[in-house]
Amino acid sequence: MRYLTAGESHGPQQTTIIEGLPANMELLQEDINTELARRQGGYGRGRRMQIEKDKVQIVSGVRHGRTTGAPVTLVVENDDFKHWRKIMGSEPLTPEEEEEVKRKITRPRPGHADLNGALKYGHRDMRNVLERSSARETTARVCAGAVAKKVLKTFGIEVGGQVLEIGGIKAENTNYESINDLKERTEASPVRCLDKDAESKMIQAIDDAKKEGDSIGGVVQTVISGVPVGLGSHVHYDRKLDAKIAGSVMSINAFKGVEVGIGFEAARRPGSKVHDEITWDKENGYQRKTNNLGGFEGGMTTGMPIIIQGVMKPIPTLYKPLESVDIDSKEAFKASIERSDSCAVPAASVVMENVIAFEVASALLDMFGSDRVDAIKRNLQEHYEWSRDF
Known part of the structure; x- marks a missing residue:
């Protein structure tokens, strides 16, 4: 299973x-x-979430509510494109339109892909x-992840997540009774x-950052239960x-670190407090x-829940200007913006769930087949029975 995304932040659609x-x-x-609605939620989001109310169109690969085995195409239209048609349209501009559209960007923003991409591809604008480097692209990836979650759910595998830290404030009570309990409480x-x-x-902390024209990051966790060995x-x-x-x-945009299980904490513990001891019973x-290794050994799942932490840096689009250099004039300036989120960590939690779900679903189909749901279910059940008695 694989996927491809296309589309620009202010273009006509995400595909x-x-x-x-x-x-x-x-x-x-x-x-x-x-x-898609979960991705757009969360405290600290900016005005773009009010402009775009993301809804998907399934335009291929699904007939009468069921997949056909052909490629599935998903489209999310950008409602704001009507205001950007001349700026982002695919057709060449007339000289009069070029004179009217004077929004060439020559001032790279610190923390973004602007300068690196311009130097790589030779773009003066x-x-x-x-x-394309905008986090708007995660809309398309959440579409792929949502389909992957459906794959996993079809075979009894559930995905959830939580925010562990925002702006240096850490959650102390992070326990939950089940994956459904985790999902209900975090929602x-x-x-x-x-x-x-x-x-x-x-x-x-999010309110304080917004008042100061600043942004804050955090740490999020994804949990996947019901995974086979x-x-x-x-x-x-x-x-x-x-x-x-x-x-x-x-x-994922703005992510700068990832941990599996206890992650970097493993460096501070002796091996006897890290590795997960094995038991067996007939049932x-x-x-x-334990599950210190987050459901993995040797690059393979152990059957324990997959547990992943990711760290998101503060969003670099700030109301508090940062210094940069204009690529045309070479003059220093202080970057400014039109709109931004002061914190997108809760939304990033949803994005991480979905990109991880896609990798797990892909691995599941690699191991148990990918042609028909009924055949995959038989293969999976046979694997459970065989490995239990191995």
Whole structure:
């Protein structure tokens, strides 16, 4: 299973094409729209979330509510494009229109892809870079992740997540009874945090950052339960599932770090306090006493829940100007903006859930087949029974 995205921040639409989905899987627009709405929520979001109310159109690969096995194409229109048609349209401009459209961007913003992309591709107008490097592209990736979540759910695998930290404020009470408990409680929180005391402090920190024209980042966690043993591989580096997940997390805009299980804490503990001891019983087969390694050993799943943490830096688009240099005049200036989020950590939590879900779903189909839902279910059930008695 693979996917490709296309589209610019202020272009006509975001497009996602997914290939390799099994046939006869139920897939409805509401499955995807639910995730798109979650991505647009969360305390600290800016005005763009009021301008765009993302809704998906399924334009190929699904017939009468079920996948056909053909590539699935998903489209999310950018409602704001009507105001950007001359600036972002694909047709050449007339001399009169060129005179009217004077929004060439020559001032790179610190923390963005503007300058690096301009130097790489030779763009004197950096809008050609920033329109694609915008976090708006995560809309298309959440579409892909929403479909992947449907794949996982079809086979009894659930995905959830929570915010662990915002602006240096850490959640202390992060425990939950089940994956459904985790999902219900975080959906009820404006910052997707389980700790109510930390929640109020996080909201205050976001408000303070907004007043100061600044932004704050944080740490988010994704949890996937019901995963079978053996997804991924120890054989080659590019088939290790934890490595593929780490790469997917680092590809999200503004993410600068990823941990599996206890992550960097493993460096501070002796081995006896890190590795997950193995047990066996006739009813459940092989189990682990702990899950310090986040559901992975040797690049493969252990059957324990997958647990991943990701760190998001503060959004670099600030109301508090940062110094930069105009690429035409070479004069120093202080960057300014039109609109921004003061904190997008809760939304980033949703994005991380979805990019990880895609990697896990892809590995699941690699191992158990990808043509038909009924055949995959039989293969998966056979694997559970066989590994229990192994």
